[in-house]
Amino acid sequence: MDFINTLFLLSGALLALSILASRLSSLFGLPLLIIFLGLGMLAGEEGLLGIQFDDYSIAFLIGHLALALILLDGGLRTRLKTFRAGFRPALSLATLGVFLTSGITGLVAMWAFDLTLIQGLLVGAIVGSTDAAAVFSMLSGRGINLNERVGATLEIESGTNDPMAIFLTIMFIEILAGDIGSIAETALFLIQQFGVGIVIGIGGGWLTGKLLRWVDLAPGLYSLLALAMGFFVFGATSALGGSGFLAIYLCGLMIGNQPGRHLNFILPVHDGLAWLSQIGLFLVLGLLVTPSDLLEYALPAFLVGLALIFVARPLAVLIAIKPFFKFRWRELGFISWVGLRGAVPIVLAIFPFIGGVENASLYFNVAFGVVLMSLLIQGGTISLMARWMKVQLPQATAPNHRGPLGILPENDYEMFVYRVENPSLDDVPIRLLRFPSGALISALFREHAMLHPKGSTQLKIGDVICVIGRNEDLAALNKLFNGDAKLKQEKEFFGPFTLDADARLGEIAKAYGISVTPGEEDMTLGEFISMRVGGHPVIGDDVAWHGIHWVVSEVEGDKVVRVGMRFY
Secondary structure, three states, X not given: OHHHHHHHHHXXXXXXXXXXXXXXXXXXXXXXXXXXXXXXXXXXXXXXXXXXXXXXXXXXXHHHHHHHHHHHHHHHHOOHHHHHHHHHHHHHHXXXXXXXXXXXXXXXXXXXXXXXXXXXXXXXXXXXXXXXXXXXXXXXXXXXXXXXXXXXXXXXXXXXXXXXXXXXXXXXHHHHHOOOOOHHHHHHHHHHHHHHHHHHHHHHHHHHHHHHHHOOOOXXXXXXXXXXXXXXXXXXXXXXXXXXXXXXXXXXXXXXXXXOOHHHHHHXXXXXXXXXXXXXXXXXXXXXXOHHHHHHOHHHXXXXXXXXXXXXXXXXXXXXXXXXXXXXXXXXXXXXXXXXXXXXXXXXXXHXXXXXXXXXXXXXXXXXXXXXXXXXHHHHHHHHHHXXXXXXXXXXXXOOEEEEOOOOOOOOOEEEEEEXXXXXXXXXXXXXXXXXXXXXXXXXXXXXEXXXXXXXXXXXXXXXXXXXXXXXXXXXXXXXXXXXXXXXXXXXXXXXXEEEOOOEHHXXXXXXXXXXXXXXXXOEHHHHHHHHHOOOOOOOXXXXXXXXXXXXXXXXXXXXXXXEEEEO
16 A cells, blocks of 8 residues: 555656646756656656666556557647658658668767677667657647648658667567578568558558547547557557557547547547656656666767767768758758657667667667757757758747537537737727638627627727637638737748739749740749749748749648748
């Protein structure tokens, strides 16, 4: 009984401290995951609480559960439309990129630790993949609005690159343990990891999404059913020799892209579960490490981390993406920098303990040191690098609050709450607003008092407006209520003028005194930009042409709709 009471006391205290300490992230710019790891180390056997925890089997189990939850939540929030711009480069990074990163880092580790080739390559395999928990946390937690090509590539890569890292780690462990099979068996294992994971993940996710739309449950049970089916897909895939991590990410992707009222109940709950998983996982990993052992490997681990961040990752990104896809150099630079390592390398570093590999503590401590470096150096400078590499879009206006009304099973009406910040709306009667035809104002609050809005009611700066509408009305509503500062940011980014992308280059040439070749005269501006950026334009793409930056400001699928003109 005392053990149970102590467990509740310590776990509750550590979780509460982790949540409260998250404020340090915004105050001092510290990555959240570093804070969780630090608290775990402070509570460990050489820390303030002196908790002794060295059960690698339990840590291995907790790591799998937590990563599965994080990947399920990541899949739920990834939109299929982003795959058009990011899937192929992300897949290249998740396979060839991980292979190259692991190989280069492994050679450095072999030299730094005086290891054999296979031992060095095992170190490289363990730290070779980016971490979904770190990438999702950093990008969403910092509020960085990346262009779709870069953001989609990073998110999809982090959700799909675990099979290659697991394959390489297990292969090198089996070589060291003398249990390696034939080349055919090894190749079959890799194909199984990806093939079974993709088939069961997509199939199981699609069926689960259909089930969630069809079944009528109490609101709180939808998220539990999604979680249960996600775990079932993970277990079934692993039992058949596939990658459970890849499968559960794809399962979440298929569930999250089948619209229905169930998503309104699932997403908030899974957001909390993902945070709980991240906190719990990094606390456990912090408890598991012994700081004195970590210091023993600090200098060579530091060299390995530097090689990974500044040599291996950039070379892998360059080789895996540049020859095959049209990315700008600054986009490649940012993707190289956001090769964040997190929980996955540390969980993979437990594999040598499970496999009985000699000197297994070396792999664990090196992985932990590399993760700390990655989170501090790369994670702590993501916002700065996004601005420097010019891959960040201006923050668009969004409702201060939104929520479904629960009236329709699909394409439901929602309540959007805005604060009036646009100076051009001051003293403007409501009847003169250019409102979407399907939306209406249901309430207006001024100085904490509710008013009944009429057509003659004049808006004031600071008013809070409740609008009933649908998701397709958001773009027009956001533009209407855009604040002056954000309008200025948008004009600085996209330029003071915008053109219809269907305009012919010949007409634009006459209007702006630009020379075009005979073959370009009948080409539309949108077609010209799509050709220059490789066929998958995204908002924020800019093409320098005749002293003007032509900046994509609106797209529909792969079609450019509006283009801004930003002058040098």
